[in-house]
Amino acid sequence: MFxxxxxxxxxxxxxxxxxxxxxxxxxxxxxxxxxxxxxxxxQTFRVESIELWLSNASDYVTCNFQNPDRFVxxxxxxxxxxxxxxxxxxxxxISKIRISQFMHDRVRIVVDQKIVTHIHVDKxxxxxxxxxxLSIQLPESGVIFGKQGGAFENxxxxxxxxxxxxxxxxxxxxxxxxxNEETIGExxxxxxxxxxxxxDGDLRNETAYRICKPHRFSKIKNILNLKASGALSGxxxxxxxxxxxxxxxFDLNDNYNNTVENDQRTNVDIRDAYLDFGFGNxxxxxxxxxxxxxxxxxxxxxxxxxxxxxxxxxxxxLDQVRIPVFAANMEYYYSSGYFQMIFIPFPEFNEFxxxxxxxxxxxxxxxxxADIVINxxxxxxxxxxxxxxxxxxxxxxxxxxxxxFYLYDMYNFPVNYRAISLNALxxxxxxxxxxxxxYERVHRxxxxxxxAVWDAILKGEFIYSNKMFFQSSVASxxxxxxxxxxxxxxxxxxxxxxxxxxxxxxxxxxxxLDYQNSMIQKEITTSFSIWLKTGFFENLIEPELFFVSSLxxxxxxxxxxxxxxxxxRLKLVLGADIFYGETDGSFGVFNENDRVYIEALYNF
Numbered sequence: 265m266f267x268x269x270x271x272x273x274x275x276x277x278x279x280x281x282x283x284x285x286x287x288x289x290x291x292x293x294x295x296x297x298x299x300x301x302x303x304x305x306x307q308t309f310r311v312e313s314i315e316l317w318l319s320n321a322s323d324y325v326t327c328n329f330q331n332p333d334r335f336v337x338x339x340x341x342x343x344x345x346x347x348x349x350x351x352x353x354x355x356x357x358i359s360k361i362r363i364s365q366f367m368h369d370r371v372r373i374v375v376d377q378k379i380v381t382h383i384h385v386d387k388x389x390x391x392x393x394x395x396x397x398l399s400i401q402l403p404e405s406g407v408i409f410g411k412q413g414g415a416f417e418n419x420x421x422x423x424x425x426x427x428x429x430x431x432x433x434x435x436x437x438x439x440x441x442x443x444n445e446e447t448i449g450e451x452x453x454x455x456x457x458x459x460x461x462x463x464d465g466d467l468r469n470e471t472a473y474r475i476c477k478p479h480r481f482s483k484i485k486n487i488l489n490l491k492a493s494g495a496l497s498g499x500x501x502x503x504x505x506x507x508x509x510x511x512x513x514f515d516l517n518d519n520y521n522n523t524v525e526n527d528q529r530t531n532v533d534i535r536d537a538y539l540d541f542g543f544g545n546x547x548x549x550x551x552x553x554x555x556x557x558x559x560x561x562x563x564x565x566x567x568x569x570x571x572x573x574x575x576x577x578x579x580x581x582l583d584q585v586r587i588p589v590f591a592a593n594m595e596y597y598y599s600s601g602y603f604q605m606i607f608i609p610f611p612e613f614n615e616f617x618x619x620x621x622x623x624x625x626x627x628x629x630x631x632x633x634a635d636i637v638i639n640x641x642x643x644x645x646x647x648x649x650x651x652x653x654x655x656x657x658x659x660x661x662x663x664x665x666x667x668x669f670y671l672y673d674m675y676n677f678p679v680n681y682r683a684i685s686l687n688a689l690x691x692x693x694x695x696x697x698x699x700x701x702x703y704e705r706v707h708r709x710x711x712x713x714x715x716a717v718w719d720a721i722l723k724g725e726f727i728y729s730n731k732m733f734f735q736s737s738v739a740s741x742x743x744x745x746x747x748x749x750x751x752x753x754x755x756x757x758x759x760x761x762x763x764x765x766x767x768x769x770x771x772x773x774x775x776x777l778d779y780q781n782s783m784i785q786k787e788i789t790t791s792f793s794i795w796l797k798t799g800f801f802e803n804l805i806e807p808e809l810f811f812v813s814s815l816x817x818x819x820x821x822x823x824x825x826x827x828x829x830x831x832x833r834l835k836l837v838l839g840a841d842i843f844y845g846e847t848d849g850s851f852g853v854f855n856e857n858d859r860v861y862i863e864a865l866y867n868f
Contacts, residue, residue, distance in 0.1 A: 297341055298319055298321075298322040298341055298343070299319040299320075300316065300318060300339065301319055301716070302663070302716065303316055303349070303351060305351050305361060312399075313397055313398060313399050314375065314398040315398075316337075317395050318395070318396065320394065322339050324337055324339045324340060325340070326383075326385060328383075332376065332377075332493060333378075333380050334374050335377065335383045336372065336375075337373050337396070338366065338371070338372050339396070340370055341370075342370060342371040343365060343371065344371045345716065345720065345721060348364040350362050350363075353597070355545075356379070356498075356499065356543070357377060357379050357400055358376060358378060358381075359376045360376050361375055362374040375398070378495065378501055378540070378542065383400055384398070384399045385399075386399065461494045462492065463490065464868060465491050466488075466865055466868065467486075468486075468489075468863060468865040469484075469864045470483060470485045471484050471862050472860070473860055473861070474859050475860055476856045476858050478519070480519060482513065482857075482859055483513055483576075483622075484511060484516065485509055485510070485511040486510050488508045488509075489535070490507075490508075491504065492505075500539065500541050503537065505534070505537055506534055507584075508531070509531045510530050511529050511530075514528075514529045520620060520621065521619075523619065523620065524620050527617075528575060534588075535588055536554060536588055537552040539551055545596055545597045547597075549591075549593040549595075550593070551590060552588040553588055553593060555570060555589070555606055557569060557667075557710070559712055559714060561756065561770060561795050562768075562793060562810045563812065564585075565725050565752070566669075566725040566726075567582075567586075568710070569589070569606065569608075570586040571589070571612045572614050572615075573585055575616065575621065576622070577623045577854065587612055590608065590610055590612075591609075592607045593605075594606075600660040600661060601657070601660075602657065602658045602667075603656070603657045605654070606652075606656075607653055608651060608653075610650075611644065611652055611673065611703075612676075613703060614677060627847075628848065628853055629697075629699065634695045634696060634697045635687065635693045636699070637696060637697070639698065639700045639701070641703075644703055653671075653672050653673075654671040654672070654673070657669075664714075664715050665713065666712070666713045667712045668709075668710070668711050669710050670707075671707075672705070672706075672707055672708075673705070673708075674704070674706075675706045678701035679745060680699045680701050680735070681701070681744060681745055682698070682735075682743060683697070683700070684697050684739055684744075706730065706732065707729070707730040708728065708729050709727075710727040711726045712726075719760070720759040721758040721759070724753065724756070725753065725754040726754075727751070727752045728750075729750045729751075729752070731747045731748070731749060732749065732750045732776075733745050733746075733747055734748060734776065734783045735783065735784040737782055737784050738782045746783055748776050748777055748783075749777040750776050750777060751774075751775045751777060753772070754772045754773075755770070756770040756771070757769050764799075766795075766798065767796055768795040769794055770792060771790070771792050772791050773789065773790045786816060789814065790816060791812060792812070793810065793813075794809075795808075795811075796808065803829060804828070805826065805829075806827040807824075808825050808827065809823065810823040817849060818846060818849070819844070819850065819852045820844050820845060820851055821841070821851040822840075822841075823839065824840055826838050826839070833868065835864075835865050836862070836864055836865075837861075837865070838860075839863075840859065840861070841858065843855050843857055
C-alpha cells in the first residue's frame with residue numbers, strides 16, 4: 265500500500281520540484297552576464313595556449329595552487345552555457361583544462377599541470393567581445409606563477425577561502441573572496457620546486473531504505489576513496505587510486521543470503537592506478553584507467569570501453585559504476601585534432617548482483633513456467649587471443665567537436681544460450697530451461713558530436729554493432745539466440761534557462777537492423793530523458809532531478825534529490841530512486857525496489 269501511494273504521488277513530486285526550479289529562475293531574470301563562447305586549446309612547438317572567447321569584456325582574477333599543481337582563472341560576471349566541460353590536453357606541461365559555472369555569475373577555468381610552468385595572461389579586444397589568451401611558457405627556475413605572483417592569503421580561521429590577486433591585465437578587477445574546496449589552506453607554488461606526493465580522496469556514507477515491501481534498510485555503506493599522485497620526472501607521473509567499502513546493512517539484518525553478503529559486505533578495489541608518460545605531442549598511459557568516450561547525461565551510451573559494476577544498477581555516480589581496465593592508452597595531439605589507440609590485454613566484464621540481492625538481473629528468468637537451471641559463467645582466459653583493441657579520432661572544426669571510434673572487444677554482457685528439455689509427467693513444470701551464459705566478441709563503430717548553437721549545446725552519439733545477440737521466442741531454436749546488426753543513437757541538448765536552471769534533454773533509440781519476428785526484443789525501442797538542476801543561496805542548496813522513460817511501454821526511472829553543500833568539503837544529499845514498469849523493462853524489472861536515501865560526502 266505504501267509503495268502504491270509513493271508511485272501515486274510521483275507526479276506531484278515532479279510538479280513540486282518544477283515549481284521550486286521555476287521560482288529560482290525568477291530571481292535571475294535581470295542578470296546581464298557575459299557569455300563564455302568557447303575554450304580553445306592550441307599547441308605549437310614552443311608554446312601552448314588556451315583561448316577564452318567572451319561575448320563582452322570582463323574582469324578576471326588569477327591564482328595558482330599546488331598538491332596537485334594547477335592554475336586558476338575566474339571570469340567575473342560570466343556564464344558558461346555548457347555548465348561544465350573538460351578538455352583533455354595531456355601535453356608535456358598540462359593534463360587537462362576544466363571549465364565550470366562556479367557561481368551563477370562566475371566561470372572558473374582550472375589548468376591541471378604536470379610540470380609547474382609560467383602562465384601569462386593577455387587580453388585581446390574584438391569588435392564585439394574579448395579573447396583571454398593564457399600562454400603556457402617553458403619553465404623558468406625561480407619565477408613565481410602569474411605575472412604578479414598570484415598572491416594568496418589565509419591569515420585567519422574566519423577566512424579559510426582564497427584571496428585572489430589581480431594580474432596586470434585584469435587591473436580593473438577588485439580582489440574577491442572565492443570559496444572553493446581547491447583553495448583552502450593552499451599556498452602559491454614556485455617554479456623549480458621538487459614534485460611532492462599528493463594524497464586526496466573522499467569519505468562517504470550511503471544509506472538507503474526501501475519504500476516498497478518489505479520495508480527495510482537496503483544499504484548502509486561506508487566508502488573510502490584514496491588517491492596518491494606525483495611526478496617522477498618532467499615527463500613521467502603516476503596515480504594510484506583505491507576504494508574500500510563496508511556495508512553495515514548485513515550487520516543490521518539477515519534478509520540477504522550468504523552469497524550476497526560475501527559479495528557486497530566488504531570490497532577492496534584498485535581503481536585508477538597508472539603511469540603517465542609524455543613526449544612531444546604524444547602521451548602514453550599504462551595501467552588501470554577509465555576511458556570515457558560518451559557524452560550522455562545520467563546514462564551509459566557510447567561509453568563502451570569500461571565494464572560496469574551493476575550490483576546497484578546505474579544508481580551510484582557513474583565514475584563509481586565504471587570498472588577501470590588495465591590498458592595501454594596512447595594519445596596524439598595535432599592542431600585541432602586528436603587520435604587515440606587503446607589496447608586492453610586482459611578483458612574485464614560487468615559485475616552483477618547475486619541471486620537474492622536488491623538488483624538481481626536474473627529474477628525475470630525464474631518467473632517462467634519452467635524449471636530454471638543457470639550454468640556457471642566462466643570468463644575467458646587472460647590471453648592475447650582475448651585482448652581488446654580500440655581507436656578514436658576527433659577534430660574540432662567550425663565549432664563542431666566530432667569523433668569517430670572503433671572497438672573490437674568482448675561484450676560486457678554475457679549471451680544467455682538456451683536449451684529446453686521436457687520434464688517427466690507429474691512434475692510441477694512441463695519443461696526445464698537451461699541457460700549457459702557465455703561472453704562473445706563484437707565489433708562496434710561509433711561517432712559522437714557536439715556543437716554550440718546560440719546558447720544551447722547540441723550533441724549526439726551513434727553506435728553501429730556488428731552481429732549483436734538477441735533472444736529468440738521460438739522453442740525449437742536450438743540455442744535460443746539470433747544475431748543481427750544494430751544501430752543505437754542519441755540526440756541531446758544542454759541549455760541553461762535565465763542563467764539559473766541547467767537542463768538536459770535526450771532522445772534515444774535502438775534499432776535491430778535485421779529484425780526477425782521470432783526475436784523477443786522489439787525492432788525499434790525509443791526512450792527519452794530529462795535532467796534539471798538549479799541552486800539557491802549561491803548553490804548552498806541544489807535541487808536536481810533526472811527522469812528517463814521508454815516511449816514504447818510503461819518503463820521509467822525517476823530520481824529527485826536535493827544537495828546541501830555545508831561547506832567546501834562536506835555535502836549532504838537526500839534523494840529517492842523510483843522504478844516503474846513491467847518486469848520485461850530495463851527499469852520495471854526493479855519495480856519493487858523503490859527507495860529513499862541519504863548520503864554524506866567529505867572530500868579531503
